[in-house]
Amino acid sequence: MTPHDADPVPLLEIRGLTKRFPVTRGVVFARHRGEIHAVEDLTLHVARGQTLGIVGESGSGKSTTARMIARLIEPTAGTIRFDGQDITRVTGGELRDVRRRLQMIFQDPYGSLNPRHTAGQIVAAPLRVHRIPGDTRAQVAALLERVGLNPEHGSRYPHEFSGGQRQRIGIARALALHPELIICDEPVSALDVSVQAHILNLLGDLQREFGITYVVISHDLGVIRHVSDQIAVMYLGRVVEIADGQTVSTAPAHPYTAALVSAAPAHPGTTSRTRIVLSGDAPSPMTPPSGCAFHPRCPKARLVSGDPHVVPEQCRTFRPPLSDHGAGHQVACWFPSTVRDDLVGAARSMTTDPAILPPV
Amino acid sequence: MSPPLLEIRGLSVHFRTPDGVVRAVDGLSLTLERGHIVGVVGESGSGKSVTFLAAMQLLDYGRAEVRGEILLDGVDLLTASPREIRRIRGARVGMIFQDPMSALHPLFRIGDQISETVRAHRGIGRREAAARAVEALRQVGMPNPEERAHQYPHELSGGMRQRVMIAMALVLEPELLIADEPTTALDTTVEAQILEIIDEMKSRLGIGVVLVSHSLATVSDVADDVVVMYAGRAVERGPCTRVFSDPQHPYTWGLLDSIPTVDARRERLIPIPGSPPSLINPPAGCRFAARCRYRFDACMTDLPDLVERGHGHADACLLDPARRRDVRQHPVQAGLFASGMP
């Protein structure tokens, strides 16, 4: 199902979103030393009622993206359209109105709740801020119950709850205003394995019941695969591939996606596949490589050139744009991979020669 | 027949706290042969980390009561004198921990941190120890090891730091490597690199490896055998191939059904209801019973021990083995959830 089928106007539309953080030296006379290119030229959309999963490793820019969408930080460039309305630079009252419809759940269930407020107060806060009429107490009780908590525990403080329960409080808080879009920044990473399943199921149930649209950010491809209709893979601030879950796990077109998929542990009991082990580390977002950001580590590039030491000129010089690769599938690669490519072997031939490891 | 490399017999670790005695580990037994990797899997509170900290006498002994035996090549680590255990640490047993940023000393160069181990145990001169440190870094695939040795931990990425930890743990070519959640804090692709290094070093040095993890999937990829822990006890163990293709314990079933992975189709996950039991007042009977869909009366009163089912596969469950596959398909729904959700 592509976004275009379901709804002519996507609920969330991002174009050319960019965020650069300046790096300065010196305390009083701050000198501009450079910039961290956290997010570059991001274009995505999410249809109503769907879930977009954004997956990437550290330095990919996925968290910064989440914060920009939630308008917690302001983009350097680009636009964000929410239900057709440009919310890129709204502030004050307008932003508050947007927040009624766009909420966020955070990663750290310990840090995102004010330890001095009771659970009830935390969930009631959005209702009070937006002056929602009606019996606040009853609404809070209903919310707590919906997320699987005992309403009587509303008078308890965060430290009296477990990690999973705290995350539920955060979800109840996000639900309070019946938003249309919820951004989930690593919603289960800080939780134990058996608790993760509960939370993921809860999010799924809420989506079915209330028609909520989700943008889920995670480094865990398993989680993303489980919850998403569409998956966007990010590397060094850019989207390198967008596809549905099935495609991503069985026929990824971008070599980085392939490596990510192969590195994610398989379900125990299934035959283990050989991993594509990338060499070196991701480059610094302050000095991204020329051309395609992935070219220093790309096994496909070596396959194309036929020589483990050589990267094609095209990959080194020109950055591949995100282009169509089939229905609902986009890739940013000059030489998209097929299942026949021996990326495992290519990656291995790269690691044995330290001379070609990219400078880190 | 030589004794196994590592043998844990009836280990129990109890902590005295103001709230009562926390029974972190309560009757654990485990065996590891040379050249094998055993994965110890459990969630927080399962006692998996405490077990191996106890083995190396790294627990705070003011609070901890340790009983049982942990034999390294036949010698009990728990009764070793402080001098003996210091000789064993680093030289015969190497350890790596979860977060390499906090596990490395921030103020010393990484080369010095590695050569320090060498000099402490072998009394070698500074220059030679430094050379050995560089060689160790090279073996774990660190690019430009001579230059890197002069760097500080904060100058390296997470994956590099973990390589340093591995180099430091293996520089003296110990017999056993204990890896406590070595990849939990790392990115997925970096995890793949680190697991490959551990595997390679295992093959090259012929050592035994204990891989402690909360991730069943990681363990199934890399380990030969697996021990599944719950509430301080082992509930299932055996070769990975057997345990994961034909799991026997309801907790293992629960774990397998509840983890989302890349290749799984998108269905509703089946989570394990309830939450882990209190370790201060563990319930009588099977510790998992309160959350088990398949429990019956005896489960609430009898504490099951590990029972061999053949081919090294053992589990601690009272269900009739012959009927387990059947039972798993048709869970009994009779009211069983512990109070509250996790």
Next chain:
Amino acid sequence: MGRYILRRLLWTIAVVLVVTLVTFVIFYVLPSGDPALRFAGKEPTPQVLAQVRQDLGLNHNVVIQYLLYLKRLVFGDRYGWPGLGFSYSTGAAIAPQLWQRALITIQLVLGAAVLWMLIGIPIGVISAMRPRSVFDRASLLTGLVFISTPVFWLGLMLLWLFWSTLGWLPGTGYVAFTTDPVQWAAHMIMPWFTLALLFAAIYARVIRGNMLDTLGEDYIRTARAKGLSERRVITHHALRASIVPVITLLAIDVGTLIGGTVITETVFNLQGLGNWVLEGALNQDLPVTLAVTLVVTIAVSILSLFADIAYAYLDPRVRFK
């Protein structure tokens, strides 16, 4: 690093300028009677008054006065360099006295600093290794006593005990090191301890706190897991990490102490800076006060620069920011 130091030195000059300006404003410009009279000290003779008027350039306007003052400061006056003028109560030139007195104060402060580190650090380390033990509680209690004890009482008690009663040590006064090293030390021991005991107590607690935090860190567990001796873990790994903030604390304490030893100097009759500025204040002898203020400002600035450099040297994480 060199550029950093240069920048900091420039900042130091800026700070000194600000301090002199403020001091100048307070003393020269605040209206209340004839400034020349104020400056001339108690009961000046007409000649002194005239001299003062000339020196201060009171005929000129404020800005010129300040600039004249600065000019004399930087280029010296007829009494030498820097141009600090003469004391209005004693008539003596300030600059030569300044060095002498500064030397005594510095000896006092540095000696005390060495002592308090030698006492405080081991106590702090041992307390951290055995928290809540008898030793820990005893050192806490003793420390509290020394922190609460007024410095002059402590000094007087030491004098009474070791000089008057036991006769082990000579009394007040100062003997230069070059004259007689043994006597020098004998005279300095009590003043050193008077200052040091207070700070030792404080530093012991600080070290104890830092060590307790450090001992809970993961890298200490790693050090033990490597099989290092407990001694090495404590002295090399834990102490090294705990001492870094203490070094900067030390630098700042020494800097501020240079102007703060008045009580100890008075009790032990040491002619240092503290003593001097007290006299100057009591006699309304403003050039003296001004001179000491300048010295202390510069000392604190330079020592805090030193503290920052030391921190960057000791903690590589700070270095590359």
